[in-house]
Structures are given as structure tokens and as C-alpha cells.
Amino acid sequence: MDLAIASNNIVKTYGRGSKAVHALRGVSLSVQEGEIYGLLGKNGAGKTTFIKCMLGIVFLNSGEGSLLGYPFGSVHAKEQLGYLPENHRYPLYLTGEQTLAYFGKLSGIPKAALGERIDRTLKIVGMAEWRTTKVRKYSKGMMQRLGLAQALINDPKLILLDEPTDGVDPVGRKEIREVLIRLKNEGKTIFLNSHLLSEVERISDRVAIMDHGTIVKQGSIDALTRTDHVYELTVTNTRPELLTALGSSLLRTNGSLLEISCETPEMLNSVMDTIRASGGVIESMVPKKSSLEDVFVDLIKGSAVTHD
Amino acid sequence: MKFLAIIEATVREGIARKTILGMFIVSTITILLAIFLFQLNAIQHGLLSPATGHVRTGQNQQPMQLLGVTVLDMMWMGVSAFLLLISIFVGSFVTAGFVTSLMEKGTIDLLLSKPVERWLYIAGRYVGAVLIILAEVAYLVLGLWLVAGISLGSWSPNFLISIFAITLAFAGVYSLVTLFGVLTRSSWFAIIIVLALYILVGFIIPLARFIDRLLNGAPTEGVLSTIASGLQYIMPARGLNTLISHTILLQPVTITPIFITAGLSVLYLAISCFAFSKKEF
Ligand SMILES: Nc1ncnc2c1ncn2[C@@H]1O[C@H](COP(=O)(O)OP(=O)(O)OP(=O)(O)O)[C@@H](O)[C@H]1O
Ligand SMILES: [Mg+2]
Numbered sequence: 308m309d310l311a312i313a314s315n316n317i318v319k320t321y322g323r324g325s326k327a328v329h330a331l332r333g334v335s336l337s338v339q340e341g342e343i344y345g346l347l348g349k350n351g352a353g354k355t356t357f358i359k360c361m362l363g364i365v366f367l368n369s370g371e372g373s374l375l376g377y378p379f380g381s382v383h384a385k386e387q388l389g390y391l392p393e394n395h396r397y398p399l400y401l402t403g404e405q406t407l408a409y410f411g412k413l414s415g416i417p418k419a420a421l422g423e424r425i426d427r428t429l430k431i432v433g434m435a436e437w438r439t440t441k442v443r444k445y446s447k448g449m450m451q452r453l454g455l456a457q458a459l460i461n462d463p464k465l466i467l468l469d470e471p472t473d474g475v476d477p478v479g480r481k482e483i484r485e486v487l488i489r490l491k492n493e494g495k496t497i498f499l500n501s502h503l504l505s506e507v508e509r510i511s512d513r514v515a516i517m518d519h520g521t522i523v524k525q526g527s528i529d530a531l532t533r534t535d536h537v538y539e540l541t542v543t544n545t546r547p548e549l550l551t552a553l554g555s556s557l558l559r560t561n562g563s564l565l566e567i568s569c570e571t572p573e574m575l576n577s578v579m580d581t582i583r584a585s586g587g588v589i590e591s592m593v594p595k596k597s598s599l600e601d602v603f604v605d606l607i608k609g610s611a612v613t614h615d
Numbered sequence: 616m617k618f619l620a621i622i623e624a625t626v627r628e629g630i631a632r633k634t635i636l637g638m639f640i641v642s643t644i645t646i647l648l649a650i651f652l653f654q655l656n657a658i659q660h661g662l663l664s665p666a667t668g669h670v671r672t673g674q675n676q677q678p679m680q681l682l683g684v685t686v687l688d689m690m691w692m693g694v695s696a697f698l699l700l701i702s703i704f705v706g707s708f709v710t711a712g713f714v715t716s717l718m719e720k721g722t723i724d725l726l727l728s729k730p731v732e733r734w735l736y737i738a739g740r741y742v743g744a745v746l747i748i749l750a751e752v753a754y755l756v757l758g759l760w761l762v763a764g765i766s767l768g769s770w771s772p773n774f775l776i777s778i779f780a781i782t783l784a785f786a787g788v789y790s791l792v793t794l795f796g797v798l799t800r801s802s803w804f805a806i807i808i809v810l811a812l813y814i815l816v817g818f819i820i821p822l823a824r825f826i827d828r829l830l831n832g833a834p835t836e837g838v839l840s841t842i843a844s845g846l847q848y849i850m851p852a853r854g855l856n857t858l859i860s861h862t863i864l865l866q867p868v869t870i871t872p873i874f875i876t877a878g879l880s881v882l883y884l885a886i887s888c889f890a891f892s893k894k895e896f
Contacts, residue, residue: 364727365895382730390728396721398624400631412620413729457725467728 311465311496312338312361314372314379319356319365319520330356332520333370338513340464343487343497345507347603348517354500355393357517358467362390375465386415388465389458393473393500395450399443403434403453406442407460414461424460431486432456447474455483459490466490468499472506484510508532508599516606523606531602537595538575540565542587549585553578566595617731618739625713625743634709638751646758653766662687662767687769688863694759695777695859699784702752703852706785707792710744711806714796714887723896734888741793741884748789749782756781776862780855780873787851787876788813790883797887797894816847851879 319331330353338344348354359365361372363380374384397406407425416424429435432452437445445453451474458466471487472480487497487510501507507514508528515525524531541563550557556578559566569575582589597605629635652658684692717723717736726736756778764770788809795805820843827840847853854872861868 359724359896362724362728364724382732385728385730388728390725392721392724392728394721395725396719397725398628398631400627409620409624410725410729413617413726413731415617415730418616 309340309376310337310373311340312336312344312372312374312498314357314361315370317357317360317370317372318368319353319360320368321356321365330520331360334517334520334522335370336515336522336525338496338498340496341491341494342512343491343499343510345511345514346498346500346517347502347504347507347514347599348500349502349607352517353520354517355469356520358390358392358469358498358500361467384465386461387463388467389461389463390467391451391454391458391469391471393469395454397442397450397453397457400441402439402441403429403445403456404438406453407456410457411460416461424462428456428459431459433482448476448479451475452479452483455486463495465496465498468497470501471499472501472503480506504599504603514599516603518607524602528599532596532599534595534597536568536570538567538569538592539595540567540579540582540592541590542582543590545582545587546585549582549587552581552585563590618735618742621731621736621739622743622746625740626747628713628716629710629743629747632709632712635747635751638705638709639754642751642755642758645755646762649759649762650766653762659767662690684864687767687771691771691774691863692860695774695781695863696856698752698755698777699781699856699859702748702781703785703788706744706748706751707788707806707809710747710789711792711796711802713740713744714793715800715802715805718797718800718894718896720896727896733892737793737797737888737891738884741789741887744789745782745786748785749778752781752785753778771863773862773865777859780859783873783876784852784855787880790851790880790887794883794887794890797891812846812850816843816850820846848875849879851876851883 314337315335317331317334318329321328321330334353334357336346346354346357356365360367361374361379362385367379372379374381375387377384398409401409404425407428408421411421411424412418425438426435429438432455434449434452434456437449442450442453451471455468455471458468468487472483475483484506487499491497491510499507499511511528513525513527514531515522516531517523537558542565543563545563545565550560553565553567556568556574557565558568567575567578569578579589579592626635714737717726717740727733756775760771760774791809791812792802792805795808796802799805799808823843824840853875855876858868858870858872860866
């Protein structure tokens, strides 16, 4: 499959000298066509800067990248992509449909096709009933939907979203998630920035975690949240001697729940033997999975020290 | 299509900001005032007696003249000079924001994500502003001309050159406002810088030279005076007022100022576009 986004060692520094902000320090990532890719990171990690680099809104210090096969910032790539910026603003005096008409024309949609595109896009984001209302009167969530609509107006192959659910209520968030999944099923590629981990976890195929301008981890949600060699066992009838006998392989206990770390299957088996030998009854055993949030917090904690 | 969309958006912004409406109202009031003034006997009398203003051929019917110029022509020259100044000044004020509002956070990110070459945005805004001013100037000049013609029964079609010359002068000055707007991202800065430049070239430098000549008998040559005289060649809109006066007086006109202002406008607009395409947001 082709790559929708490929970036190789992108470096972006704002300002110079003592005031320099190293927003991106060598970012390499690749996004396959047709996947939903989440870029995670805390405030100021460099997520927005990365999108701005892709679109040529800011210029790279070094490194190179391609969007849909064209270099970063290329007008040809922009013909086939949509972008929802953070803090997006629209002329307040336009109505929803006038706004879409404006951006539609800028996207090069022929006049004849424009009306039909606007209808479809408004329907997708659930804003059809607000089409003739002035943007001035929109609520934050409606603005966000309008933002999504303008990003979709040209039926793009690649969609870049910066905090798409910012300011949207839970129902609206769910709807936006459904829209994104539907778009993915239509074969579109979606790249989204967020710090709403649970949300990203729910829809993304792969994620990258960015901290202080570097990608600290990248992979499928499954691979990231799988904690290797840690198992959760529910054991009844445990005696205090057992806990000492398990020694360093025991990570935590919580009532009948034991968290055990075993490097090899042999070790796991010998731990189970020890438990049974002490009279304990094993009721269940599962490999432990951490939430994306755990992984994220662990990673950020670990790397924060090295940069600040 | 994309270019037209940008121009259209500019005009819409002008309508929404009430700038167009404001200028239209002021122009209308001016025209109504002119209707009233031209009805006054004294004014009619002053402008037309002892003979009708524009009859130049009749030997025995010499129009009233001051310094060899008919009062009517003088009026048209005064009106056009006034309109020129006001249009440039007010026009720059009300349209300076077009360039900088484009670069506001949240707006520019969206625009730059669309498949449009960056320079088109600046060019579109510029053309939009010039079109707005053209419409306003045309309305005011045509209005005044019709009112005067009907009231006085004397038509001076040459006055209509003002529509073209004033718009061109505005376009020239606005290219500088655009340039400084792009560079500083502040419409106020842009206006103040351009205003300061024109006050310098149009007022302070001539005054300094005049004083210099009074004190020394002859203008002194030096680096400063060279810069001063050089500066006036790179300021657009120079000589356009003279062009209007000469046209009204049916005197020979040189069209060099037209080319200079048009050339400088294109140059400053090109630099603005270039600066904009290199900017980060
Ligand atoms: N125009 C700019 N000039 C100087 N520094 C900037 C500029 N834009 C961003 N930065 C800095 O670059 C770093 C990365 O910012 P960026 O906006 O990419 O972060 P982010 O990951 O999108 O954060 P958030 O989650 O808050 O949106 C920050 O330290 C920020 O202060
Ligand atoms: Mg951001």
C-alpha cells in the first residue's frame, strides 16, 4: 500500500539564538493510505507544528517529507486533502453554506458541482439545519462541525485534523468519531492530533506519541498497550508465605489479584506451581494490557527529564 | 475562479465591515450638498458670470478668469484635488485591514491549506480593495459631475478623468500599504508608515528645501538631499493631480505619471506577494 504521509527527520526550530524553540527535533513517521493515525502528545509537544510543516504553513529547517506523493506544502497535495486547524475562524458575517461555498471555490470545485457538494458535506457533519444561519450565531461545537465540513468539502483523500472534537459535547464527539470511521471505510486516510487518549484509542489504527518534538513511540494501539511479560492472576486461598515465596516476580497484590512478571513461559509455569504448592487456587490468568493513557503517562514521564 | 472567489470575499468583507456603506453614505451626502450649493444664486452667479464658464471660442464673451483660468475650471481642479487626497487617505484607512485580517491566526491556517498559490491571496485582496475604491470614486465623481452639469448647464467631461486618475493614485498608495501590511502584519503600522512617508516627501522635504533656498540662496547638494529627491521617485501617485488639472484645463498632458504609478504599484505588489509567500504563520 502507498504511503499517504512520509516524513524523514523533520527539524523545525522557531526563532533563533537564545530564543529558539526546538519544536520538532527529527520527526520521522509514516502513515499508510486508508488508516486512521493518531498523533498524541501533551500541550506544546509539537503536534500542530508537524501539521503546519506538512502544509507549508511553516518551513522546515531540515528533513523532508511527502504528502500523497508530493513534497510537503505542494498545491497538488492540497487539492486532495482537507485540514481542520485548531482555533479555526471563519468570517462571522457568512452563513454556513456561504462559508463552504467560499472554501469550496478555493479548493477548485467547479461551480456546477458546488451546490451538491455543500449539501452532502453539511449532511455528513449534521449541520444541514444550520446552513443558512450566520456563523456569528454558531456554538463552539457547531463551529467544530463547520470546520470539519470545510475540511471535507473537496472530498479529500487525506484528512488532517487538529483536535477535531475540541469543544464538542459527548454526543457530538461520538458522532464525529462515527463520521471518521465512515470516512475511513470509504478509503480515506485520517491523521489526527489529540490529547484525548481514550478517543484516539477507540478509532485509531496506529498512533505515535510525541514529546518535546520527538516521536517517543510509534505503533499499533494493540502493540503499544500490550505490556510484555506481565500477567494478572486471580488467586484465592493465598497465604502470607506464598507472597514471600514469589519474591521479585510479584509486582503488586490487590486482594485476590496478583500481578506477576515472568520473562519466559517456563517462569510463569514455575510461579503457578509455587502458588498451587502453597495451597492457592488459581481462578483466572490474563496477560495484562495497559490503557493508552498508562503508556502515554509512563513514556512522557520517562522522557521529560532528558529535555527540560 | 479561485482569484475571483478571493476578490468576492474581499468585497463581502468590505460590505460586512460597513466600509463600503460608510463611504457610500458620505459620498451621497456630498452629492446632496453639491445639489444644494449649485442651487444658490450666488454660486451660480460666481461660477458662470460674466459669461458662461466654458465658452472659450467666443471672442466677445470671455469667461471670468483668475490667473488665466476660468472659475469653473478652478472649481473642478479644487474638487478633484480634494477628492484625490480624501480618497487616498480615507480609502487606505478603510481598506488597510483587508491585508492584515487575512493573516489572523485561525484564518490563515485554513487559507494556506487550500490548493491556492499564496500570492493569489494578496493579489486578490489588493484587487478587491481597488475595485471597491473605484466604485466609490466613480459614484462620487459621476454624481458631482451630473449635478454640476444639470444645475449649471455647463458640462466639463474632462473632469471625469478624475475617476481613473484617483483610482490609480489610490492603487499606488495602497500597494505600499499592502507591502507594509504584509511585513508588519499590522494595518495601523502600515498606514502610519505610509502616511509618514508621504508627509515626508510631500511636505517636510519641500519645506526644508524651501528654507534651505531662503537661507543659502541656492539648494545645497548633499547625501540627504539626494536621498530626499530620490525618495519622491519611488513614491507612487506622484504627478497624477497635475495630470487631472492639465486635462481639465485642456493643456498638454504627459502620461509618464500613469506609467510610473502603475509600474511602482506592480513592483510593490510583487514584493508584497513575495514577502507573503516566504512568511511563516
Ligand atoms: N509561531 C511560533 N513561534 C514560536 N514558537 C512557536 C510557534 N508556534 C509554536 N511554537 C512553540 O513550538 C512548540 C510546539 O508547539 P505546537 O503548537 O506544535 O504544540 P502542540 O503539540 O500542537 O500543542 P497543543 O496540544 O497545545 O496544541 C511549543 O513550545 C510552542 O510554544
Ligand atoms: Mg496544537
